[in-house]
Amino acid sequence: MEEKNTKNNTLISLKNLSKSYYKGSKEIKVLNNINLDFEPGKFYLIVGHSGSGKSTLLKIMGLIDKPTNGEIFINNNNVNNLSDRKLAKFRNNEIGFVFQDYFLDKLLTAYENVTVPMIINKEYKKRKIVKKRALELLDFVGLKDRIKHFPKELSGGEEQRVAIARALANDPSIILADEPTGNLDVESEKFIFEKLKEMSKNGKCIIMVSHSKDAINYADKVLEVKDGVIL
Amino acid sequence: MYNFKKIFRKKINWILLIIYFSLFLSLIILFKYIFIIKKEVNSNIYDKVRNRELIVFNNVENLTNKLDKIDNIKYVYKDYQSLKVYNNMIGENIIKPYLKNDMPTLLIGSYPINNNEILLPETAFVNGKDLNFIEYLNKELTFTLNDNLEITFLVTGIYKNSKETGIYYNLKNLDYLLSKTPKSITNYTRVLVDHYKNVDKVINKIGNSARLYDPNGIEEINAYKYLIKLLIFLIVLTCLILTVILFITSTIIYYENKKERFMLYALGYTNYNICFNFIDYFLKILLVSFILSFITYIISMILCNKFVVTDNTVLNSLFKIDNNYLFLIPIIIIVLVILSILYIITMFRIKLNSKKGIEI
Amino acid sequence: MSSLKITIKKFFRNKLNYLILILIGICCAFSIIVNSLTYSTKEYYKDNVLNWADYRIFSILHPENREKLINKLNSMEEVIGVFDEYGYYTAWYMPDIEEHFEGKEITVRISGVAGEIPAVKGENLPATDEDVMICPITYRPLENLLVENTKLEFDLTPFIGKEMTIVPLESRSPGKDDIYKEFKIKLVGLYDNDRLNNFYHDCYTNYNTLAKIRKQVTTIKNNSHIYFQIDDKINEEKVISELKKSGYFAHSVMDIDYVLAVDSFDTLEYIGKGLFIISMLIVLCLFSYNLFRNKKIIKLNKILGYSNIRLLFNSIIETILLFINSCISLIIFLLVGIHVFKNYLPDHYPSFKQINLIISPLEFKKVFIVLIFIIAFIFIINIISLLLGKSNRKNII
Numbered sequence: 001m002e003e004k005n006t007k008n009n010t011l012i013s014l015k016n017l018s019k020s021y022y023k024g025s026k027e028i029k030v031l032n033n034i035n036l037d038f039e040p041g042k043f044y045l046i047v048g049h050s051g052s053g054k055s056t057l058l059k060i061m062g063l064i065d066k067p068t069n070g071e072i073f074i075n076n077n078n079v080n081n082l083s084d085r086k087l088a089k090f091r092n093n094e095i096g097f098v099f100q101d102y103f104l105d106k107l108l109t110a111y112e113n114v115t116v117p118m119i120i121n122k123e124y125k126k127r128k129i130v131k132k133r134a135l136e137l138l139d140f141v142g143l144k145d146r147i148k149h150f151p152k153e154l155s156g157g158e159e160q161r162v163a164i165a166r167a168l169a170n171d172p173s174i175i176l177a178d179e180p181t182g183n184l185d186v187e188s189e190k191f192i193f194e195k196l197k198e199m200s201k202n203g204k205c206i207i208m209v210s211h212s213k214d215a216i217n218y219a220d221k222v223l224e225v226k227d228g229v230i231l
Numbered sequence: 232m233y234n235f236k237k238i239f240r241k242k243i244n245w246i247l248l249i250i251y252f253s254l255f256l257s258l259i260i261l262f263k264y265i266f267i268i269k270k271e272v273n274s275n276i277y278d279k280v281r282n283r284e285l286i287v288f289n290n291v292e293n294l295t296n297k298l299d300k301i302d303n304i305k306y307v308y309k310d311y312q313s314l315k316v317y318n319n320m321i322g323e324n325i326i327k328p329y330l331k332n333d334m335p336t337l338l339i340g341s342y343p344i345n346n347n348e349i350l351l352p353e354t355a356f357v358n359g360k361d362l363n364f365i366e367y368l369n370k371e372l373t374f375t376l377n378d379n380l381e382i383t384f385l386v387t388g389i390y391k392n393s394k395e396t397g398i399y400y401n402l403k404n405l406d407y408l409l410s411k412t413p414k415s416i417t418n419y420t421r422v423l424v425d426h427y428k429n430v431d432k433v434i435n436k437i438g439n440s441a442r443l444y445d446p447n448g449i450e451e452i453n454a455y456k457y458l459i460k461l462l463i464f465l466i467v468l469t470c471l472i473l474t475v476i477l478f479i480t481s482t483i484i485y486y487e488n489k490k491e492r493f494m495l496y497a498l499g500y501t502n503y504n505i506c507f508n509f510i511d512y513f514l515k516i517l518l519v520s521f522i523l524s525f526i527t528y529i530i531s532m533i534l535c536n537k538f539v540v541t542d543n544t545v546l547n548s549l550f551k552i553d554n555n556y557l558f559l560i561p562i563i564i565i566v567l568v569i570l571s572i573l574y575i576i577t578m579f580r581i582k583l584n585s586k587k588g589i590e591i
Numbered sequence: 592m593s594s595l596k597i598t599i600k601k602f603f604r605n606k607l608n609y610l611i612l613i614l615i616g617i618c619c620a621f622s623i624i625v626n627s628l629t630y631s632t633k634e635y636y637k638d639n640v641l642n643w644a645d646y647r648i649f650s651i652l653h654p655e656n657r658e659k660l661i662n663k664l665n666s667m668e669e670v671i672g673v674f675d676e677y678g679y680y681t682a683w684y685m686p687d688i689e690e691h692f693e694g695k696e697i698t699v700r701i702s703g704v705a706g707e708i709p710a711v712k713g714e715n716l717p718a719t720d721e722d723v724m725i726c727p728i729t730y731r732p733l734e735n736l737l738v739e740n741t742k743l744e745f746d747l748t749p750f751i752g753k754e755m756t757i758v759p760l761e762s763r764s765p766g767k768d769d770i771y772k773e774f775k776i777k778l779v780g781l782y783d784n785d786r787l788n789n790f791y792h793d794c795y796t797n798y799n800t801l802a803k804i805r806k807q808v809t810t811i812k813n814n815s816h817i818y819f820q821i822d823d824k825i826n827e828e829k830v831i832s833e834l835k836k837s838g839y840f841a842h843s844v845m846d847i848d849y850v851l852a853v854d855s856f857d858t859l860e861y862i863g864k865g866l867f868i869i870s871m872l873i874v875l876c877l878f879s880y881n882l883f884r885n886k887k888i889i890k891l892n893k894i895l896g897y898s899n900i901r902l903l904f905n906s907i908i909e910t911i912l913l914f915i916n917s918c919i920s921l922i923i924f925l926l927v928g929i930h931v932f933k934n935y936l937p938d939h940y941p942s943f944k945q946i947n948l949i950i951s952p953l954e955f956k957k958v959f960i961v962l963i964f965i966i967a968f969i970f971i972i973n974i975i976s977l978l979l980g981k982s983n984r985k986n987i988i
Binding site for chain 3: 242243246249250253254256257260261264268271272275276281323356358359361396442447450451453454455457458461462465468469472475476479482483542543544545546549
């Protein structure tokens with residue numbers, strides 16, 4: 001796997017970030033004035049009780065959700081006022097997302113699921129390059145023999161591995177994992193954590209939300225979120 | 232159990248609602264139409280005298296024994312020539328001997344019962360003028376019968392004429408009238424059957440010498456028979472489509488709701504409960520669509536009555552508010568039958584699945 | 592592997608799509624068949640059955656000034672024939688062939704025809720003035736039509752090319768004043784009455800022969816009536832009211848409740864159109880269902896960095912695929928439907944032999960145009976949701 005050369009500076013920077021939801025006229029504050037910096041090559045673990053705002057924070061960093069207040073900088077770029085198109089390009093090139101319920105396309109094979117982010121990336125114009133990279137990634141997650149299987153033919157652990165391979169497809173500098181091992185057994189959990197650690201050693205910024213006690217062993221830094229605030 | 236709110240939070244169910252609503256609306260209109268046609272045709276066409284009057288080529292005396300034994304014969308009388316009558320105020324007309332039930336609708340007065348009583352039309356075109364005969368009610372008029380005899384009749388009633396212009400006379404008193412005329416009677420017998428459906432039966436019983444006196448109504452009857460068959464066919468087609476759509480959508484939803492079914496199973500629901508749960512879901516959607524389609528129909532009836540004026544009498548009847556909702560019963564029966572079949576199929580599926588091992 | 596390829600693969604892998612295509616095909620075929628059926632039924636009954644020759648003949652009894660009346664009638668363009676003697680003999684029987692059929696009465700109706708009726712056995716009616724006629728290939732005597740499911744059919748093939756005697760049916764119940772004469776007419780061929788949707792006793796001859804039959808067959812003494820025939824039943828009211836103004840009262844020789852029949856069949860056509868609209872509405876719902884189904888995957892693709900335009904493009908491709916396959920599904924079900932109507936139903940249910948299903952290209956065009964509108968509607972909805980998504984700035988999940 002190629003390494004991406006990244007400078008040892010802040011990859012993601014959150015400044016005075018707040019997020020509120022409204023039910024009728026009632027305001028529900030989920031995140032309150034968050035200021036955080038994330039560096040490449042590090043493994044961050046975000047912990048907290050349910051409802052503390054961890055997943056919301058992850059989604060905002062992943063440019064899936066927009067903050068009510070505050071700014072986000074990715075690679076020194078202020079992404080707040082970017083157009084939808086540019087945001088999509090950012091998500092495609094810079095960010096890889098791994099979800100708790102895998103979120104694979106049930107109508108595509110493991111191989112095809114991995115290629116989905118690549119086929120819209122201009123860097124991967126040639127079919128051969130796409131094929132080569134997808135097979136490399138599936139090999140990296142230990143699924144070389146299951147490339148033609150559909151999600152319903154894979155176990156939960158295997159599906160999550162495909163999701164990780166997909167997240168790595170365009171070699172993003174940031175991997176966001178929202179409870180990636182929530183539905184898995186201990187063996188699979190260990191495998192996933194090890195792979196994420198390996199990716200962080202390769203220079204990627206890994207930000208993971210997890211309730212698992214073992215996760216602390218892999219993380220470089222642990223951030224606790226309580227009532228929308230970082231402790 | 233599904234409650235209505237839960238069902239209609241899902242957008243797919245709104246689509247199902249529209250689909251079933253449309254199908255129910257078509258069924259309502261088709262059934263109502265068939266009811267209307269049957270009613271109109273039964274009252275106006277099928278029972279026309281010409282469609283059930285037989286002529287038998289035998290003397291009435293020879294036939295009496297035979298005819299007495301046959302049911303469905305309403306009346307037997309000697310054949311006669313047409314009885315032409317003339318009055319210088321009424322003009323020339325013909326006597327139509329009919330039973331009371333076969334006479335046209337009364338406008339005023341009463342039906343003729345006795346020998347010398349007649350029913351006149353409301354209007355007639357006489358000597359180049361449109362005349363109104365209401366003034367002759369309860370009056371006596373003298374006619375010349377078959378250019379020969381003078382006969383006096385009492386006008387007991389006036390009927391509403393559309394195309395009819397004859398003078399009606401009670402068939403039971405025909406012999407009296409025939410006895411007045413010097414014209415000879417042919418050796419044939421006329422038989423009036425009670426309903427056109429029994430004509431064939433009566434002809435077969437009488438034998439070869441009987442046939443329809445005036446077969447000119449056959450085309451008309453056949454046209455309506457075909458129309459009703461076609462409508463039944465359209466109803467069957469629509470029901471088939473309803474069934475197919477219901478089964479296919481139920482298949483789609485069955486497979487989409489695997490998780491939910493598994494959860495119910497885990498909570499202790501039996502196969503029957505789960506199946507009933509599933510059917511209940513569809514029952515509620517069908518119920519709402521049916522009620523909506525019925526309300527739409529009522530609203531359209533009200534609007535059509537107020538704003539739409541058309542010459543088409545049948546179309547007007549289709550949207551007339553007549554408080555006759557019998558046509559809904561077949562639709563309800565059809566839906567219940569389809570749902571029962573769906574229940575059986577779903578039960579079969581669920582049992583098969585539970586034998587294989589429950590999939591999420 | 593391109594985005595287009597993946598979209599197409601996914602479309603054909605999704606079993607749900609096949610179910611939806613089946614439903615769309617059935618609904619479209621249903622709409623075409625029902626609309627065609629109701630329309631062609633209405634046309635047939637209005638033009639043929641209800642407009643049958645003898646329903647268009649009227650009499651004026653003892654008119655004053657016959658010459659004046661005849662001139663008046665000849666001047667009216669709706670009047671196509673004026674006769675002294677109509678005879679009211681519309682049913683005929685053929686006594687010389689009864690022996691062949693064990694004494695059963697062979698009764699027919701004879702109408703005039705100007706156009707061609709192709710014979711399936713023997714020859715067509717010639718263009719000359721010979722006294723010839725063609726009869727139905729599936730023949731049943733007149734009265735049997737009131738009877739359901741009767742199997743009393745006779746084959747007239749042995750009499751092709753032979754001269755037949757026809758006598759008015761009324762001659763078997765004569766009155767004193769009427770004298771009935773025979774008429775000789777040659778049977779030249781048999782036509783397929785099932786295909787033409789005619790009844791089992793309709794025979795045809797040319798108009799000149801028909802006039803001859805009427806004139807020759809009976810002489811009624813002291814007949815001072817005038818009979819005339821109009822071109823179309825629709826003109827009945829106009830002609831009768833015009834004659835009324837001139838002081839003549841005309842009434843039809845053969846009564847039919849024309850208004851009820853016309854209204855009934857017109858309503859049938861409206862119902863056909865209504866069913867067409869309803870089935871197209873169902874098709875629209877099915878296409879729309881496809882829109883809602885893919886929301887989760889659209890969200891996923893957005894997360895993976897697909898732009899709105901790219902997602903719109905994928906959605907358009909899917910809709911186009913659905914459209915093309917719907918057309919194929921429609922053709923398949925339409926062919927099945929036509930086969931059922933033309934072959935299966937008439938073979939198993941004889942009463943359906945009368946159905947004459949004519950599917951004109953116009954019906955096809957209508958459905959095609961509606962499908963295109965539906966596609967356009969789906970595109971517009973997609974574009975609107977794209978624009979709303981852009982301006983809304985809500986979260987994706």
